[in-house]
Amino acid sequence: MNTRIGFLLLSLFIVGLNSAPAEAQDLSPYFKNTNGAFVLYDLKENHYIRYNEQRCRERFSPKSTFKIPNSLIGLDTGVIRDADFTIAWNRQKYPPQDNWNQEPFIHWAQDHTLRSAIKYSVVWYYRELALRVGKQKMMKYITAFNYGNKTISKDIDNFWLDNSLKISADEQVEFLKEFYAGRLPVSKLATETVKDILVLENTPAYKLSAKTGGGSIAEGKYIGWFVGYLETKGNVYFFATNIEGASFAEIREKRVELSKEILAALGYLPK
Template sequence: MKTKISFLFFVFTLNLFSQNLEKDISEIFNDSDAAFILYDYNNQNFIKHNPERCAERFLPASTFKIPNSLIGLETGVIKDAEFVIPWDSSETWNPAWNKDHTLRSAIKYSVVPYYMELARRVGREKSQYYLNVFDYGNKTIGNIADFYWLDNSLRISADEQVLFIKKFYENKLPVLQRSIDVVKEIIIIDSTENYILRAKTGGGEKEDGNFIGWYVGYLETKSNIYLFALNVDAKTFEEMAPLRKELTIKVFKQLELIK
């Protein structure tokens, strides 16, 4: 009950402050069916584009690699960032996947077979346990226990993604600090003298045949932290893939968070 009340207060606060800078970023999304949330950590303010869509749940796709990595580390299936799961010699559409991978390289190249094998080794029961204690979206695995984050069984909203990332950033998930530290280190996308961007992309096919893209994470500047979640629809994967980071970076620059 406490978690549910906290989430409701979080969403209420999000809605209360979401209009502050919405006009500043709305033009960025004029040609896109998208949702975006940015949380100003120090000031506890939100910017929110498309509130209705922000509350709508979609498959998390490879953004689930953040919690999935935590699950692998917590259960002991994965020992550390350099833990190798061998390629099973099955050819995939992505040549980068067709080799042995470590946890570090698997999250960098979004290697689906690595995480499918991880899920098989963890098992349905333990996976379900962590979905529950993380309070992750609808917490549903469905019929296929090694593909549920991609087959529209598991669903999560942009609102919920930001709440999860907030708990992850604050080290408030019920996992060991070591597990959180490993995952925080392997999701660094950019590191400069002015900021560090930690994030994960995701992309998959929705039940209506369109593709959804995600970009989820947090930006650390010298003076503040900004948690964010973006999702965007497109008719093809190729159309969707570049939009995720492009739109997010445009927002950061529009708000002068980065140059």
Template sequence: MHRLVPILAVLLLSCPVLAEDADLASLFTQADREGTLVLSSLRTGETIVHDDARAQRRFSPASTFKIFNTLIALDAKAIAGADDRFIWDGRHHDIPDWNRDQTLASAFKVSCVWCYQVLAQRVGAETYREAIRRAGYGTLSEPFALTELWLDGSLRIGAIEQIDFIKQVVRRTLPLSSHAYDTLGDIMVVEQTPDWTLRAKTGWSVRSTPSVGWYVGYVETHDDTWIFAMNLALKDRADLPLRAALTRDALRVKGIID
């Protein structure tokens, strides 16, 4: 038993303390939405959270998986770079932006599902299986549909796990090519100012009730990098802007962006 005490102490010290934050809670109360938001400093390890229980709960990543999917596809040489093109086959999609040829950069920006399904066919199931396992990216149920795994609930991940994954991306600790990391960094940029750069990806999991909206990414400032992951229950399409809006409000409240 005495031998277990130092082991337990090490485990406790190695686990981040997630402080329930009143400022973040107030933002969700004002929006009248159920959700979670996690912010974590890459430099200090400080991690603050609203709704720790939900932050641990796994959901389909939806289009936030495009962050990892892009890295995997580039590393596997399933696509060469940001300007490589996908040729639209003429099939109509409900989202007008999808009904045209795309580059990798534009496909990422408009969350073009058919483009990433093309990439999935090129990458193959075993490459995904191994990459997801190696990164600790949530859980992947077997068997899974290759072109639907990030949409149909086969792949599930929590906000805390998203934070851990993005930290690996920023630190470049996953065994992937520099070209993959560089290209992803370019196409993830949402906004740049003299003081900070915001990189992020939205997601919307519509195959659950209620549907789940995601916003995942990071902000680089002069002296730190803050990782964020949020998800919330959406009532309808009109709620979609809340994903980025609540996150930006939280980053402002905490003095990370202006």
């Protein structure tokens, strides 16, 4: 009897080791010499993993991660009909800038569809979209979405870039959860269309859907975002990463690489 009990206890101990929560893993090495935050929500297990909890609660400009709600709003209002809806580039209204000879800006000086605009993060397309939606409707939607501080500056075509609208990493994840579950007050078509255009990687083992964002938040300080969700067989992981750097070049690749390294280290993304 005692032998059987001892064996049972040993078995439970081993199982406990094998099922140790992922949050026990130290994520600080991934942020060496980098000020940043990471939050992940495991849908199946209903638990969160965070690095730098205080910063996870701190709000920053969403930059181009706002293209997710902006796309939903454009589709739900009928300003955009579908993923292939084209807006012609107006050279006089949106003249080329000095950095448009670099990626991803090199793709901006042309007509774009919703699909290509989110792929290349085309700011002028989304500025035009916001102008067509209008401030009153835009305010109604971001309030209904409970999106960050729900603030629109006087410029309807710039509020997600000029540091008036702000959102935390925690809030990014909560928004993504509502979006994925179809609980936002938009049409099913709008939700499914945005899900489709957000896909970055689709393999037999997983599907990664996400959006980058980045830009200046103060003199000599840039924020880099990477937010989205990872679908695997039987589970979904929602995540948001933000990091700071002295230039856009410093954070451009790092925000994505760091996020994917963490997802792989946690065992959610194949290495």
